[in-house]
Amino acid sequence: MSASTDLEKINVIYQRLFEIAVGQPTDFTPETNPNDDYDVLLNTIHGLAHQLQHLTLSLGIVPPYYPYQNCTQLVFVLDGHYRIQDYNLEVVRLLHYNPEDLIGVAFDGIINERSIDVWKTLLADEVATNSICSRIELFFITKDRCLFPAYCNVSRLNQGTALLITSLITTLNKVAATVSISTEPTTGFEGELEKLQNLHRYILEHLDEPLPTLRELAKLFGSEEYKLKVGFREHYHTSVYHFYHEERLKKAHSLIMDSSITLKEIAFMCGFTTYLNFYKAFKKQYGYAPSNLSRSSSKRG
Structure with a gap:
């Protein structure tokens, strides 16, 4: 094998x-x-x-699911010779390096051989096309010689020759988890609970999209509109749409505090079509504007 x-x-x-x-x-x-x-x-x-x-x-328990609460972001800034010029503190925390171990080190010195091949191919494509903007999987080598997989976005900064490498990852297991909805038919009390569980999961995994109507959701999960509406409120103590709205704002709050993603990007990631709509909803929910949240210098874009 x-x-x-x-x-x-x-x-x-x-x-x-x-x-x-x-x-x-x-x-x-x-x-x-x-x-x-x-x-x-x-x-x-x-x-x-x-x-x-x-x-x-x-x-009779429907377990919650909050994937974005375990997310964080790795950020590397490389100079024109692809050496590490700067990074955020999550790099130190997750890869276990000391600050003096990284500055000035060639980027391919902290990824494994398989990743080096991918990295070289990416750089060769940049030379051929004179542009770079790609998403690749890299395996970082930690200080204690373990492999840390991450899907990374690689792009060149607007000014100068520096490269920016970022990765939004799930820290609970360091491996991206793909959750799918079961299509197997279920009946009875446990079956309805499972449908509520699947609906709850669906909402949390589609916060960047408009939520379908209750009728469409009932059809999607093989239930009835009334059962979803009443059952969801009974088990989660809120309505389907209120839950969707609050979770979008919770996700936005978490991303503002724990990443360097711009506020406008976060608004779109959380399903708001305009920043103004996001601003108004956020301020109404929390009593202060998104820009009032304190972001450490290591998390700013």
């Missing part, structure tokens, strides 16, 4: 553990090779996730 295949299976294991940790295990069909240690472990995790979800739903 190749190293890349092993890495893919390890990533899947981390993803399943992450889903269990946030109360949202997804349905999947594990492999059944009894001679493969990865498959055996995946089967065990699958069984635990199924038992935990069944127990939770049988107790």
Whole structure:
């Protein structure tokens, strides 16, 4: 078995553990090779996730899911020779380097060999096209020689020759988790709770989009409009649309405090079509403007 295949299976294991940790295990069909240690472990995790979800739903509990609360951002600024010129404090915290370990160091000195090939290809494309704006997966090498995977946006700053490398990541498991909605039909009390759980998850994962009508949501989750409306209020103590509105603003608040993303970008990331609408909603919710939040210098763009 190749190293890349092993890495893919390890990533899947981390993803399943992450889903269990946030109360949202997804349905999947594990492999059944009894001679493969990865498959055996995946089967065990699958069984635990199924038992935990069944127990939770049988107790009438719909677990919450707040993925953006575990997000942070890595930021590197490279000079014209692709050496690290500056970085934010999350780089030190997550990769465990001391400040003196990074300044002036070639960027390809902190990524693994596989990533170096990807990095060189990116730079070669820049020479050919005279522009750079791309999203690539890199594996950083931490101070203690561990691998830290991250999807990075690479772009050249408007003035000068500096490159900006940023990555918005989930810190709970350091591997991006993809959560999908189950399409299997469910019935009875537990079935309705599962539909509410899926609706709750759907809202949190689509905060950057307009929320469909209750009728459309009921059709999407195989339920009835009235059941979704009443059941959601009963279990989450708020209406579907009020929850959607509040969670968009919570996500915006979290991103303002924990990232260097501009306020206008955050507004669009949270589903607001204009910054003015976002400004008014944010101020009404919190009593102060988004720009009044204190952002440390390390988090400013």
